[in-house]
Structures are given as C-alpha cells and as structure tokens.
Amino acid sequence: MEVGIMGLAASGKTSLFGLLTGQDPALAASRRDTQVGVAKVPDPRLDALAAMFRPKKTTPATIRFADIPGIPDEHRGEPGFNLPELRTADAVVVVLRAFSSDAVAHPRGSVDPLRDLEHIEEEFILQDQMVVERRLERLARDLQKRRDPELERERDLLVQCLAVLEDGRPLRGETFDRPAEKKLRGFTFLSLKPMLVAVNVGESEIAEDPFVDPGWAAWTSRPGLAFTRFCATLESELAELDGDDARAFMDDLGIADRALERIIGESYRLLGLISFFTVGEDECRAWSILAGTEAIDAAGVIHSDIQRGFIRAEVVPYDELLEVGSLAGCRQRGTLRLEGKTYTVADGEVVHFRFNV
Ligand SMILES: Nc1nc2c(ncn2[C@@H]2O[C@H](COP(=O)(O)OP(=O)(O)O)[C@@H](O)[C@H]2O)c(=O)[nH]1
Ligand SMILES: [Mg+2]
Known part of the structure; x- marks a missing residue:
C-alpha cells in the first residue's frame, strides 16, 4: 500500500514528505526522482497497550509515501501525471499551495489552491x-x-x-x-484513486479554515475525498521541539492537533486500512489490514507460518482489554473470544493467533 504525494511544483510536496517520513527535506529536495519513505501511524491505543504490557519493543503500523516530483519546465511545472509512481499509488495526497512567498515563485504566477485542484482533477x-x-x-x-x-x-x-x-x-x-x-x-x-486534498497554508493563516470559502463547498461533499490543511514551515518548527514545548507553541497559535498526524490518519483511512494489535512482554505491535480481512489472512500479515498453521484466533476488543486490565481477566470474564479462520477482524481488536507448524 502506497500513498503518492503529488501537486504543482513548489507547493510543499517534498517538505511534507520529509516531515512525514523523517527524511531530511533539504536532501530530499535536492533529488529529482521519486522517493519513497515510511511514516509511523500514530495510535493512542497502541500507546495505552504499551503502558499496560511494558514491552521491550513497541512497533506502530506504517504507511509508505512516495514524493512524486512535478515535471520540471514542461507546462510550467505541471505535476507528473504520467509517472508510474502516480499510476501505482493506492491513494494520493494532492498538495495545494496556499502560502505566499516572495522567495519561492508559484508556477502559475498567483496563489489559488482551488484553481490548482480543479486543474489537477481535470x-x-x-x-x-x-x-x-x-x-x-x-x-x-x-x-x-x-x-x-x-x-x-x-x-x-x-x-x-x-x-x-x-x-x-x-x-x-x-x-x-x-x-x-x-x-x-x-x-x-x-x-478513481481516493484523494486527500492537503492545503499548505502560510504561518499567519494557520488558525483559519481555508475550506469555508464557498468555492470549496462543491468539493467537500464529494465521495472518496478528504480535506485537510497544514503549514509545512510550522510543522518543521514543531518537529524540532519536544512534547511540552510543542504543546505550548500550539496553544499560543491556537491549533488543536498536529497536521502531520491528521494527514497520516486520513491517508490510512483512505487506503481502507484498519489496525489490529498483538501484545506481550516482548512486543506490542499494530498491524495494518484492509477492512474486511479474515483472521486467516490477518495471520498471514504477521507470518506465513502462522497462516499455514492457523488453529484459532483469540480476540478481544481494545476497549475491553483496557477496562479489564489483563488478558487473563478478559478470559475469566468470557470476553476473550475464540474465532476461526473466516472471522472478520475488526479495527482495534487485540488478537493472539494459536498455530501449529
Ligand atoms: N513560506 C513557506 N514556504 C514553504 C512552505 N512550504 C514549502 N515552502 C517552501 O517552498 C519551496 C518548495 O517546497 P518543496 O517542499 O520543495 O515543494 P515541492 O516542489 O512541491 O516539492 C521550499 O523552498 C520550501 O521551503 C510554507 O508552508 N510556507
Ligand atoms: Mg519536490
């Protein structure tokens, strides 16, 4: 599963890619070819499970992002519509420029995110x-x-x-x-690709909602789309700060949540992915599956041996485990269920596979 980041030149694609994947944006910006990186999917449920089990290792789900460059010069910096990386992406993030900058020229000469989106969709x-x-x-x-x-x-x-x-x-x-x-x-x-429209706003507009403009109304009701705003420069400043300082800075600016987390979360949702968890003293881990995946295939995501030797899945919803506090307690209460191969795993379930090879 891969999400392609695309858009006009100088819209902030590479900046966003760097922020999502932790790759150095300066280095990323110096490259002309498509780059692929991995973003961790933030999930407070996994954090809570880790607090309960205190494992040696906590492993979040991940999504692959590809930074798909525009075609230089041709058509005034058009996005790369014909690049294989865009074709094979399972979903796209379209980055639209809404920030003004004298230092960075807009390929169209003026800032108009809605115009750019309409052009890309056309x-x-x-x-x-x-x-x-x-x-x-x-x-x-x-x-x-x-x-x-x-x-x-x-x-x-x-x-x-x-x-x-x-x-x-x-x-x-x-x-x-x-x-x-x-x-x-x-x-x-x-x-046909699910699309997240990510508007890159200037630092002074970060507390405003760009989608209140009536021109957006026709867009925000369409299926298969999601909308979000972010400010690449602000996010990179936040990335430099530790938790408390970042929180204080965000309070000052009047922003409630981290745009990056929202973008990753929305991408995950657009891809149709959900998470199930495995827990233990060694590792607590979130695994990605497509909604509707059966237990036998969910087992295969972890290891082909577990799929091959599948006996049963022991399943408990995250909320229940959190409330009870231990798997043994859930077993006593009868809420740790035994499920077979064709059971459809739901988002947030904690699963232990019994297998024999
Ligand atoms: N002022 C401002 N500049 C930005 C912002 N986002 C990106 N830039 C700058 O715009 C230029 C192009 O950004 P980049 O991420 O490389 O865009 P790309 O061509 O779409 O990959 C870089 O010089 C960035 O520093 C932003 O939110 N505000
Ligand atoms: Mg770029």
Whole structure:
C-alpha cells in the first residue's frame, strides 16, 4: 500500500514528505526522482497497550509515501501525471499551495489552491479518458474478429466509464460491483484513486479554515475525498521541539492537533486500512489490514507460518482489554473470544493467533 504525494511544483510536496517520513527535506529536495519513505501511524491505543504490557519493543503500523516530483519546465511545472509512481499509488495526497512567498515563485504566477485542484482533477479525468478510449478502440477491433463475452463485459464497463469522464466527472464517485471494481483496478485510473486534498497554508493563516470559502463547498461533499490543511514551515518548527514545548507553541497559535498526524490518519483511512494489535512482554505491535480481512489472512500479515498453521484466533476488543486490565481477566470474564479462520477482524481488536507448524 502506497500513498503518492503529488501537486504543482513548489507547493510543499517534498517538505511534507520529509516531515512525514523523517527524511531530511533539504536532501530530499535536492533529488529529482521519486522517493519513497515510511511514516509511523500514530495510535493512542497502541500507546495505552504499551503502558499496560511494558514491552521491550513497541512497533506502530506504517504507511509508505512516495514524493512524486512535478515535471520540471514542461507546462510550467505541471505535476507528473504520467509517472508510474502516480499510476501505482493506492491513494494520493494532492498538495495545494496556499502560502505566499516572495522567495519561492508559484508556477502559475498567483496563489489559488482551488484553481490548482480543479486543474489537477481535470487532468486526472482527461488522462483516464485517453486510457479508456485507447482500450475501447482495441476492444472494438478484437470484438470484430471474434465474440467474447468477457471482452464484451469489459467494453460495456468502459463505455459506462467514458460517459462519466466525458461528463467531466471523476470515476471516484461511481459505484461499481466487485468484478467491475477488480477489472478497473488494472487500469490504474487516476480519477478513481481516493484523494486527500492537503492545503499548505502560510504561518499567519494557520488558525483559519481555508475550506469555508464557498468555492470549496462543491468539493467537500464529494465521495472518496478528504480535506485537510497544514503549514509545512510550522510543522518543521514543531518537529524540532519536544512534547511540552510543542504543546505550548500550539496553544499560543491556537491549533488543536498536529497536521502531520491528521494527514497520516486520513491517508490510512483512505487506503481502507484498519489496525489490529498483538501484545506481550516482548512486543506490542499494530498491524495494518484492509477492512474486511479474515483472521486467516490477518495471520498471514504477521507470518506465513502462522497462516499455514492457523488453529484459532483469540480476540478481544481494545476497549475491553483496557477496562479489564489483563488478558487473563478478559478470559475469566468470557470476553476473550475464540474465532476461526473466516472471522472478520475488526479495527482495534487485540488478537493472539494459536498455530501449529
Ligand atoms: N513560506 C513557506 N514556504 C514553504 C512552505 N512550504 C514549502 N515552502 C517552501 O517552498 C519551496 C518548495 O517546497 P518543496 O517542499 O520543495 O515543494 P515541492 O516542489 O512541491 O516539492 C521550499 O523552498 C520550501 O521551503 C510554507 O508552508 N510556507
Ligand atoms: Mg519536490
């Protein structure tokens, strides 16, 4: 699972990438190719479990982010719409510039995040339309040669997609059945990707909500999208401070939560990921699975041996364990359940797999 960070040149993509992954932004900015890094997913539940078990090691869930550069010079610093890293991303963070700076030129000459977003979405739709048209031409040729129900289904699906795209709408908003969804995944459509719109505001505007502007109303109600604001320069200042100082600084500025944590959390949600936990004296750990994953596959996320030798999963919700204070207590209360291979693991469950290989 990977989240692509994209946007116009000088919008703050590399700054954000550096903050999320802990990579030195100065070093990251000096590179022209796509870089990939890992961000830890903050989770107060894991912190509470670690406080209960006092393990030697606490391991959070992680997400991979890719910093996808714009194409230099071409089209005034356009984002890289055709880069494979964008195509293969499971979700995108679109960074929009809302900060003004005399030192850093905006590739469009003026600051207008909504205009930039509309442009990016239009380009997503246009790119997808080209892919669909090319595929439809190909299908028409093949179907002339021979009838094939599989190809006919694909053609019908793509005709449906083309109508949406020609209407100027992204595929993200459509509902497709399971087989269609699977088929579409192969095309890596840009306008189908879940998208987090991250507006990079100036330091003086950090306490304001940029989305109250009426122009945003048409956007914030659309499906498959999430919106957030951050200030790259402020976040990097906060990153330098320890917990208490950062808290005091945030109180001064009137900001309630860390933008980075919000961006990671929203990305996690957009990817459709949830966390389950394993606990013990050695390690407390959060594991990422897609919502809807069955116990047998959740076991495989930890180790293929555990999947192969799966006997049972012992499951207790996080809240229950926290309330009772120990696994033994949950067992006594009868809230530590035994579940089989096809059990659907829920977000926040503490799971112990019994296996035998
Ligand atoms: N004033 C100000 N400058 C910023 C902010 N975010 C990024 N910059 C500057 O804008 C320039 C481009 O940032 P960068 O992250 O490399 O943008 P990218 O081209 O989208 O990767 C750098 O000089 C940053 O220091 C911000 O929030 N405020
Ligand atoms: Mg960059």
